[in-house]
Amino acid sequence: MAEDLNWAVGGEAGDGIDSTGKIFAQALSRAGRHVFTSKDFASRIRGGYTAYKIRTSVDDIQSVVDRLDILVALTQRTIDENLDELHEGSAVIYDGERSWEAEIPDEITAVDVPLKSLAEDAGGAIMRNVVALGAACEIANFDVEYLDESLEKRFGGKGSKIVENNKEAARLGQEYVQENYDLDHLGYSLETTDNDYVLLNGNEAIGMGAIAAGCRFYAGYPITPATSIMEYLTGRIEEYGGHVVQAEDELSAINMALGGARAGARSMTATSGAGIDLMTETFGLVATSETPLVITDVQRSGPSTGMPTKQEQGDLNMALYGGHGEVPRFVVAPTTITECFWKTIEAFNLAEKYQTPVFLISDLAMSVTEQTFPPEAFDMDDVEIDRGKLVDDDTVDQWLDSQGRFRAHAATEDGVSPRAIPGTTDGAHMSTGLEHDELGRRTEETDVRVQQVDKRNRKVETAKEEEGWEYREFGNPDSENLILSWGSNEGALVEALEYLEEDDVDLRVISVPYIFPRPDLTDEIEAAEEVIVVECNATGQFADLIEHDALTRVKRINKYTGIRFKADELAEQITEKLSAEVPA
Amino acid sequence: MSSDVRFTDFKSDKQPTWCPGCGDFGTMNGMMKALAETGNDPDNTFVVAGIGCSGKIGTYMHSYALHGVHGRALPVGQGVKMSRPDIEVMVAGGDGDGYSIGAGHFVHAVRRNVDMSYVVMDNRIYGLTKGQASPTSRSDFETSTTPEGPKQPPVNPLALALASGASFIAQSFASDALRHQEIVQEAIEHDGFGFVNVFSPCVTFNDVDTYDYFRDNLVDLQEDEDHDPTDYEAAKEVILDSDKEYQGVMYQDDESVPYHEQHGVTENMSEIPDGAPEDAMDLVREFY
Ligand SMILES: Cc1ncc(C[n+]2csc(CCOP(=O)(O)OP(=O)(O)O)c2C)c(N)n1
Numbered sequence: 068m069a070e071d072l073n074w075a076v077g078g079e080a081g082d083g084i085d086s087t088g089k090i091f092a093q094a095l096s097r098a099g100r101h102v103f104t105s106k107d108f109a110s111r112i113r114g115g116y117t118a119y120k121i122r123t124s125v126d127d128i129q130s131v132v133d134r135l136d137i138l139v140a141l142t143q144r145t146i147d148e149n150l151d152e153l154h155e156g157s158a159v160i161y162d163g164e165r166s167w168e169a170e171i172p173d174e175i176t177a178v179d180v181p182l183k184s185l186a187e188d189a190g191g192a193i194m195r196n197v198v199a200l201g202a203a204c205e206i207a208n209f210d211v212e213y214l215d216e217s218l219e220k221r222f223g224g225k226g227s228k229i230v231e232n233n234k235e236a237a238r239l240g241q242e243y244v245q246e247n248y249d250l251d252h253l254g255y256s257l258e259t260t261d262n263d264y265v266l267l268n269g270n271e272a273i274g275m276g277a278i279a280a281g282c283r284f285y286a287g288y289p290i291t292p293a294t295s296i297m298e299y300l301t302g303r304i305e306e307y308g309g310h311v312v313q314a315e316d317e318l319s320a321i322n323m324a325l326g327g328a329r330a331g332a333r334s335m336t337a338t339s340g341a342g343i344d345l346m347t348e349t350f351g352l353v354a355t356s357e358t359p360l361v362i363t364d365v366q367r368s369g370p371s372t373g374m375p376t377k378q379e380q381g382d383l384n385m386a387l388y389g390g391h392g393e394v395p396r397f398v399v400a401p402t403t404i405t406e407c408f409w410k411t412i413e414a415f416n417l418a419e420k421y422q423t424p425v426f427l428i429s430d431l432a433m434s435v436t437e438q439t440f441p442p443e444a445f446d447m448d449d450v451e452i453d454r455g456k457l458v459d460d461d462t463v464d465q466w467l468d469s470q471g472r473f474r475a476h477a478a479t480e481d482g483v484s485p486r487a488i489p490g491t492t493d494g495a496h497m498s499t500g501l502e503h504d505e506l507g508r509r510t511e512e513t514d515v516r517v518q519q520v521d522k523r524n525r526k527v528e529t530a531k532e533e534e535g536w537e538y539r540e541f542g543n544p545d546s547e548n549l550i551l552s553w554g555s556n557e558g559a560l561v562e563a564l565e566y567l568e569e570d571d572v573d574l575r576v577i578s579v580p581y582i583f584p585r586p587d588l589t590d591e592i593e594a595a596e597e598v599i600v601v602e603c604n605a606t607g608q609f610a611d612l613i614e615h616d617a618l619t620r621v622k623r624i625n626k627y628t629g630i631r632f633k634a635d636e637l638a639e640q641i642t643e644k645l646s647a648e649v650p651a
Numbered sequence: 652m653s654s655d656v657r658f659t660d661f662k663s664d665k666q667p668t669w670c671p672g673c674g675d676f677g678t679m680n681g682m683m684k685a686l687a688e689t690g691n692d693p694d695n696t697f698v699v700a701g702i703g704c705s706g707k708i709g710t711y712m713h714s715y716a717l718h719g720v721h722g723r724a725l726p727v728g729q730g731v732k733m734s735r736p737d738i739e740v741m742v743a744g745g746d747g748d749g750y751s752i753g754a755g756h757f758v759h760a761v762r763r764n765v766d767m768s769y770v771v772m773d774n775r776i777y778g779l780t781k782g783q784a785s786p787t788s789r790s791d792f793e794t795s796t797t798p799e800g801p802k803q804p805p806v807n808p809l810a811l812a813l814a815s816g817a818s819f820i821a822q823s824f825a826s827d828a829l830r831h832q833e834i835v836q837e838a839i840e841h842d843g844f845g846f847v848n849v850f851s852p853c854v855t856f857n858d859v860d861t862y863d864y865f866r867d868n869l870v871d872l873q874e875d876e877d878h879d880p881t882d883y884e885a886a887k888e889v890i891l892d893s894d895k896e897y898q899g900v901m902y903q904d905d906e907s908v909p910y911h912e913q914h915g916v917t918e919n920m921s922e923i924p925d926g927a928p929e930d931a932m933d934l935v936r937e938f939y
Pocket residue numbers: 702703704705706720721744745746747748749772774776777778779780785
């Protein structure tokens with residue numbers, strides 16, 4: 068197991084918890100350490116407990132664990148919420164001068180630092196969190212200079228005075244601990260490396276992937292946790308000639324994005340929860356008008372407004388089956404943050420190659436988790452663009468009928484028609500959500516109806532043959548215990564493998580990034596003795612699909628507390644399940 | 652693109668299935684003529700249609716076109732224009748489509764001031780669903796779903812537009828062919844969102860708001876030398892006057908700055924590089 072350190076800062080929402088955590092995470096990343104972050108937050112802006120947690124190691128880490136080594140507590144609640152995770156070697160930094168008297172169990176090292184007054188000495192009480200970061204560096208034996216780099220990045224835009232004051236605040240925190248405490252017995256020491264890492268979350272990876280893929284038009288309506296995709300794109304996409312519009316609602320957002328796509332721009336919308344419901348009406352229009360559109364759903368806990376700031380993977384059925392009638396579509400679900408980037412690019416290519424809606428399904432855990440990667444993990448030279456059967460002034464002629472009309476919905480063998488965008492001479496045509504003929508004109512003729520339905524469905528058949536609907540695999544390929552997972556559970560599963568190996572339990576883990584079309588797992592399932600499907604929902608939507616495909620019952624591990632899986636917890640549950648009966 | 656585009660180039664060879672005498676025939680002819688007259692070409696024009704008898708207009712015209720879902724034509728049109736400032740965009744629909752299910756979009760399209768035109772065929776009834784009350788139906792207008800009338804005042808779309816910050820508000824009458832065409836033309840030429848409410852009688856389900864009614868009651872603002880469309884107060888007076896029916900340009904903001912100018916949207920977004928943009932690695936480096 069990786070030698071790691073678990074650190075957290077917690078307080079009230081509005082206390083600057085997020086930026087404090089981010090500054091420390093960036094410092095660790097600059098020091099060549101791996102970082103994996105998680106957030107506890109409530110759906111309110113001020114008040115309410117919130118925490119930013121960091122797990123860091125020199126080895127790659129992909130999950131959170133139930134342990135806290137250093138905790139910066141701005142409120143008593145922060146201590147109370149984390150009591151379970153604190154242990155004998157933990158240190159809690161708090162400000163004894165403040166009006167609350169910290170109740171900290173005896174076996175835990177209490178480090179009382181006058182955060183506020185030291186911050187005032189450095190130039191302002193607002194920097195008390197930075198004082199705490201300096202103190203944390205001292206406890207962890209981590210060179211405060213990395214923190215300086217991070218502070219420069221954070222406050223550089225606000226002028227050198229602010230940067231210097233912050234550095235001073237960190238210094239004061241560090242020195243205070245040095246002078247008043249002897250904490251060597253805790254034994255923390257953060258090794259550094261020369262590795263360069265970037266630190267980003269899943270939504271940032273999706274936004275970056277969209278720009279790399281040539282997405283130039285984005286329409287959205289704010290909703291947690293999808294909003295940060297829009298925030299990322301705003302101000303960046305313009306640099307590449309694009310535009311982001313905040314629509315009046317999700318109905319408008321998806322229809323605007325559809326307009327952009329029909330006009331030839333690679334277009335996207337992203338939403339969550341209630342927003343995806345509102346967009347459903349338009350799913351069928353996108354499919355029937357054969358418009359290439361990427362629709363992202365960053366899942367959160369439902370139904371209704373559910374728990375907006377909590378994790379869930381409950382929208383799979385919605386993505387697969389949402390909308391009236393039968394809608395041919397692709398459903399792609401990245402399983403890691405790097406995959407958020409690459410699968411976004413793939414989603415745009417699939418959308419244009421097959422002229423269908425492509426649902427990109429992510430989840431809250433992935434969207435807010437920041438993780439370190441070598442920059443090559445996002446190598447832009449590897450980005451490939453496939454615009455499909457886009458015709459231009461020279462190639463349009465072969466698709467005109469005897470009267471010179473463009474056959475926008477030509478029933479080709481592979482199901483994919485030529486696509487002309489506005490401005491293409493002789494390409495003008497009608498598209499509609501009504502059933503239509505090859506020219507796009509409304510029809511109720513039975514044979515044309517059947518021809519067009521078959522044609523649209525044929526795209527899926529073609530894609531099944533032409534694309535590699537692969538999966539990712541971990542553990543022992545010959546193990547008789549098969550674990551299947553989708554979405555962000557992969558990291559925790561990969562780490563759970565390590566725990567289980569210690570107990571001599573071996574597993575084959577398959578993480579599936581394509582939900583529809585999806586890889587055929589029948590052979591893998593038949594080869595296994597035990598099959599367990601892991602997902603963050605109550606009913607096992609992915610497990611249902613697997614059972615349907617393989618005509619066999621599987622075991623299920625479901626979590627729907629609103630919190631993502633943790634590696635140690637998964638290891639325990641897998642062990643339990645392996646010895647349990649298969650459900651009847 | 653040819654410079655000698657004729658209005659018939661905007662006509663598809665599909666025969667309209669509108670009831671003989673429906674106002675939508677005249678509305679459509681005026682739209683096609685206005686498009687041709689303003690130098691547009693079917694290959695550079697995008698028409699988005701709503702749902703309803705009125706929405707069928709997209710099928711009978713020839714251009715790049717989309718016929719979408721009920722009430723959402725305006726968002727589609729805005730998406731087209733925002734990503735392709737080089738394309739002429741016209742959105743068309745009915746009063747139910749635009750002022751009922753799509754009312755929220757109407758308000759926001761108006762205030763965004765995207766450079767496009769919006770033509771609403773206002774027949775004060777739901778035609779396609781066979782005669783229910785629409786948001787512009789009179790409060791005592793008896794229909795299958797309102798046997799004693801809707802008992803609520805009609806929406807005044809012009810006032811709604813004015814209140815939402817419209818930069819161009821006009822009204823025309825499908826049967827006054829030349830004036831209707833001129834007014835749509837002005838909407839197309841306006842720098843911003845050109846809104847035209849067209850009285851387009853439904854001869855099958857509405858026996859109150861008929862051709863005769865409009866002929867007898869219509870006041871043409873062009874004949875009122877005092878009406879200055881750039882005068883907001885004057886526009887307000889005409890728009891809020893519930894005793895008369897007007898045609899003409901009620902209001903035009905001569906300082907209107909369209910959306911794309913305010914937001915720096917200038918590029919044809921359909922053109923993208925073969926791979927990632929040249930400096931795309933900068934996007935990654937930002938996360939150091
Ligand atoms: C979501 C949805 N609800 C209801 C309908 C049924 N519908 C079709 S057209 C229409 C009303 C059209 O009225 P209007 O816009 O005034 O157009 P007209 O037919 O009078 O030209 C309705 C309610 C629909 N197509 N979609």
